[in-house]
Amino acid sequence: TVLPKNRLEIKPPVGGRVESILVKEGQKVKTGEILAWMSSTERAALLDAARGQGEDKLKYWQEAYKPIALLASIDAEVIVATTQPGQTVTTADAVVVLSDKLIARAQVDETDIGKIKIGQKAIIILDAYPDTKIKGVVEHIYYESKTVNNVTIYEVDLIPEKVPPFFRSGMNTTADFIVESKENILLIP
Numbered sequence: 001t002v003l004p005k006n007r008l009e010i011k012p013p014v015g016g017r018v019e020s021i022l023v024k025e026g027q028k029v030k031t032g033e034i035l036a037w038m039s040s041t042e043r044a045a046l047l048d049a050a051r052g053q054g055e056d057k058l059k060y061w062q063e064a065y066k067p068i069a070l071l072a073s074i075d076a077e078v079i080v081a082t083t084q085p086g087q088t089v090t091t092a093d094a095v096v097v098l099s100d101k102l103i104a105r106a107q108v109d110e111t112d113i114g115k116i117k118i119g120q121k122a123i124i125i126l127d128a129y130p131d132t133k134i135k136g137v138v139e140h141i142y143y144e145s146k147t148v149n150n151v152t153i154y155e156v157d158l159i160p161e162k163v164p165p166f167f168r169s170g171m172n173t174t175a176d177f178i179v180e181s182k183e184n185i186l187l188i189p
Contacts, residue, residue: 001104001105001170001171001172001173002102002103002104002126002167002168002169002170002171002172002173003102003103003104003105003169003170004079004099004100004101004102004103004169005099005100005101005102005103005157005159006074006076006099006100006101007079007097007098007099008073008074008076008097008098008099008100009094009096009097009098010035010036010070010071010072010073010094010095010096010097010098011091011092011093011094011095012038012068012070012089012090012091012093012095013068013091014040014041014068014091015040015041015088015089015090015091016038016039016040016041016043016044016068016088016089017038017039017041017044017086017087017088017089018036018037018038018083018084018085018086018087018088018089018095019036019037019038019039019067019085020036020037020085021035021036021081021083021084021085021095021096022034022035022036022037023035023036023078023081023096024078024081025078025079025080025081026077026078027077027078027081028075028076028077028078029072029075029076029077029078029098030072030075031072031073031074031075032071032072033071033072034069034070034071035070035071035072035078035095035096036069036070036083036095036096037067037068037069037070038067038068038070038089038095039067039068040068043065043067046061046065047061047062047065070095070096072098074098074100075100076098076099076100077098077099077100077101078096078097078098079097079098079099079169080094080096080097081096081097083095083096099169101159101163102160102163102167102168102169103139103157103158103159103160104124104136104157104158104160104173104175105155105156105157105158106122106155106156106157106158106173106175107146107148107153107154107155107156108153108154108155108156108177109151109152109153110145110151110152110153110154113141113154113156115177115179116138116141116156116177117138118138118139118140118141119137119138120137120138120177120178120179121135121136121137121177121178121181122135122136122137122138122158122175122176122177122178123135123136123175123176123178124136124158124160124173124174124175125173125174125175125176126166126167126171126172126173127171127172127173127174128166128171128172129164129166132164134160134161134162134164135160135161135162136158136159136160136161136175137158137159137161138156138157138158138177139157139158139159140156140157141154141155141156141157142154142155142156142157156175158175
């Protein structure tokens with residue numbers, strides 16, 4: 001399965017209301033970049049009350065009581081930005097979700113795991129794009145096994161040499177691990 005190597009949910013430090021979202025899905029962001037502005041519950045209530053008292057009062061309180069910036073804590077790509085301005089959020093709600101890079105996580109049967117090594121080359125084939133073969137390399141072999149359909153498997157992380165633009169989190173893949181290869185072999189028909 002294609003998934004983020006590091007998936008980071010940006011949650012507000014306090015409950016309140018989202019004022020604006022400055023990013024969209026697929027956008028690259030840098031550490032410290034502002035992703036969204038939000039008002040705490042108190043600021044939102046104060047601004048709503050000031051709206052009823054006229055434009056001058058509203059402008060005064062907007063300047064006196066600043067909104068909260070939600071910042072990117074890593075260089076990443078935005079993979080979820082579905083929160084709408086005006087939406088109320090709590091500290092448990094992810095306003096934006098970031099991913100540093102996409103990888104493919106393969107499930108390898110315990111009878112084959114002995115043939116897999118860190119740095120080994122592999123070919124990643126997406127179910128959605130079966131004609132495109134993506135070169136990858138084994139980055140991590142998990143130590144703990146899982147049981148899937150009464151079969152013991154180990155998860156293996158594959159890093160694509162080049163992430164294609166159509167890679168999406170959640171896509172299903174097939175991984176072919178290259179166990180042995182030889183160069184400059186004479187082929188005789």
